Amino acid sequence: METLHYRFENGRRPLQATAQLVGVVSSGNLEVLIEPAPLGGACEIEIRTAANGFGATWQAVMSDFQERWQLADTRICINDMGATPAVVSLRLDQAAQTVTGGLP
Template sequence: METLLFRFENGQRTLQAAQLVGVVSSGNLEVLVQAADLQSACEIEVNTAATGFAAIWQAVMNDFHARWQLADTRISINDMGATPAVVSLRLDQAIEACLEHAK
């Protein structure tokens, strides 16, 4: 297992609801999104069974942050070898669920 930590400063969008989406299984992952007082930052912790892919995770997280610009948000990802496309889709699904819950 490898743990990767990412932090993005100066986000613009806050979320109120916590959401858990996905399931940890072969080739998949789960994402937990929670509001947290992080002084306008977004923190993402990735626990992955696929070691040695930090650069790819960084690229996926950079793209995610560019799309959503989250502030005061903590995201936990438990991964069992999901592809970058699945990671992006699952992250978007979690944020969209948070936004839908807030309506």
């Protein structure tokens, strides 16, 4: 298992709902827990993944996600069992849409 941490400053979009869980951890998938947190406008993301050595790919997917959503005061925890980047993006978008009430 590998644990990765990312923090994005200066988000502009606070969450409109309480914590939400999207997806399930099973073969080739992941779950995303998204919740409000007092982070001074930042978005923190922690990833626990069974696929070691993909930090650069995770960084690219997380940067793309935060660029789209601009989340503020948000904590995201991801438990991954080898999901593809497309599935990761889909689950993150589903979670963000659930707690913001809209599209990016």
